[in-house]
Amino acid sequence: MPRYTSYPTAPHFHAGIGEGDYRNWLAAIDRDKPISLYLHIPFCKQLCWYCGCNTQVTNRSSALSDYVDALLGEMALVRHAIGHAARVSSIHFGGGTPNALSPRDLERILVALRRQFSIDAACEIAAEIDPRVLEGEWVDVAVANGLNRASLGVQDLDPRVQAAINRIQPFALTERAVERLRKAGVDSINLDLMYGLPHQTTETIARTIADVLPLRADRFALFGYAHVPWMKPAQKLIADASLPDAAERFTQQSVAAALIVEAGYVQIGLDHFASREDQLAVSSGDGRLHRNFQGYTTDEAEALVGLGASSIGRLDGGYIQNATRIPEWRDALAEGRLPVARGIAVSDDDRMRRTIIETLMCSFRVDLGEIAARFGLREGAFDTEIQNLRAFVDDGLVVLRDGRVSVTERGRPFVRSVCAVFDRYLDRSAGRHSRSI
Template sequence: MRHENKSRLNEAVPRYTSYPTAPHFHAGITADTVREWILRIEREEPISLYLHVPFCDRLCWFCACHTKQTRQYEPVASYVRSLCREIETVSGLIGNRAPVRAIHFGGGSPTMLKPEDIMALGATVRGSFRLVDEPEISVEIDPNDMTDERLDAFAAIGMTRASLGVQDFDPKVQKAINRDQSFELTERVVDGLRAGGIASINLDLLYGLPHQTCATLEQTVRMALSLAPDRIALFGYAHVPWFKKHQTMIADEWLPLPEERYAQSMLAARLIAEAGYEAIGIDHFARPEDSLAAAAREGRLRRNFQGYTDERCDTLIGLGASSISRFRQGYAQNQPATSVYQRTVDEGGLATVRGIELSAEDHARAWIIERLMCDFAFDGEEAAVRFGPVARPLIAEAALLSTTGRHPWLVRRGDVFVVPEEHRPLVRTVAARFDSYLKQGEARHSAAV
């Protein structure tokens, strides 16, 4: 890695699962705003749904999600009833004019739900929205929670894709992150999913974890590959103890240094590629025949709050506490406090507490950032056609980057601006050059690699 890149390994930049990013959302976006945005969804415009379950029966120290630990099930059952009420309210505003093409159950831990609540959620969604014939239904799975009965319930509501949290198989690393999970348990769940007819399985791995080394990570990757997943997500651990206080359980001195994190990411990526997987963006891998790999090859790859996707829906409606929706007009986030969220939706209201409306310039910058994150390139001529005069200064910014320094961040090839191979591990830093919000406020972000 070049010297100028090494100095930026620990630079704090967003992950760009949205633009503008969530720290710049504000209270000016209200329930009334979102109601109007929902009513303006066009007829036959495809939408996707995200259902958030903000509970776990244990709290992993590495996690930065909106979730909380509970050992009692009644709060979870009560929350499911409220979530069903919100589904009915939102679907009542949409009516039958927009088909649902994809549904994602995230958390927290959706697999903490009892089978009867899984079935209730599935029935409520199917009874409230107009689903296409075979929508993709993906579920985030904690193997420690999975039982045959839960698997049967998710299969019954149409699950097509399962994403299993693995993180790392090394016992010392697992102890440091409070995540005991044997390879044998994970293998048993994978086998059960396949026996249940689940066609696509993704494994989530992490590098940069406490006590992790290249040697231990190599062992984890090889064990994960032995399960023959269809996709692998390889994320860098985001150490943000100022944001998630439970991460203070992980001592800074347990973490690898920036150059060690980089070596881990490169090693894992090489091992996965050597096993026949195609690299997708900065942190996903897929078998060549997988739809995600096809989308990447054909320039159809998208990026949202779940990472890389081949979904073609511009509208994503987040349901549940803290969930984020994306509309053509902007982003909106629900109330994160479950008690306030439930009180609001139980009364038939929308739980929006903040968000941001997109300007014409925001749309242009968002498109450029998404293309850089997905394709490591963007077409200046296409930007000009899509966004008109507002794109001109952004193309000028790219042109300047392409002529700055001995090893510029972008190389111009006709109308296309391309991130050179040596800078691609730091594409988040390249994307940040087009982020007009980054220096506003006091938002803090995770390391670039």
């Protein structure tokens, strides 16, 4: 089932979208509105077998420095295509392992960003961090250049689970990383947890949560492991027999969520949690929550520009994805070309359905009548979808009243399946997806 971090979702991107489309979409960016930037760092020191990210293992500093050289070139090309120094309200470093970069290479990127774009004074600058390879100098350079939010991978602290996913990370490493970041001045810290991992049980995840709660993270993310070995060969090293079945996955998710909420956090959407004073919780309560490729976010920028191999961007005209393989990405840049590999143009129908799906994912309810009026649709435009929701109503997962769709508390774990009712692409997909829980 798609995660619905975009609509249409990435499996429907195609090679018919090219550099010309991307240049036109970049040139159309409104200079009066802020944009977001996503920078993909596709390198890790060690491969975690569960990982679904586009990344590769290297311990050669020269490989990362060469990558940064090309990344700086891409920034310049994008800035030229936009035609002005676009305002930036959010910057996210993803991976891979952004803290695999040397402090010098990290500083080169951050300095170049300020040279090519107009970075808002209140810009959120976030990075995904692997506590196992976090060094003090890296933290100092990052914070000196504006890093104010960090997301640390934890997954599960049980030694057997860690061995099964090839990620040995004792609690002390996570604790030290959190302390180091807070001491340096990082305002917001998120911890990533997972369920559905090999040999994981409700007991192991409960112990993990009990261990990490005293760290007083501002946010938690609780993701289900997606076992897709036909897409990610490293996952073939995880034995199918070691994975929990659907009922156990559901129990793990339910228990973990309940423990985090009992500790005083507010559940945000499907899989995020935040302290009550955190901006994510405030935005959720105000109806201003959004969802993008990084999950739930307070970022209100309409345009997201992706930089780096395999990165995805969202613009008014549609979505684009850069070449996934680093050599192809680098070759395009060396030739002065934006390294577009595929994408999809969005229609008014796509925008309308994206609005419905994002609203459901963020607030678990949507007024179809209001959506129809906003997009100039005829009365009864959603009759087919409403009929297809009847099964969810019968199961107590959805309430339908006068065109308003509300996902019940019981139905929230299945919200992706509810969203799929509005997905016109899903039935035409030839691909396979991970299960919804």
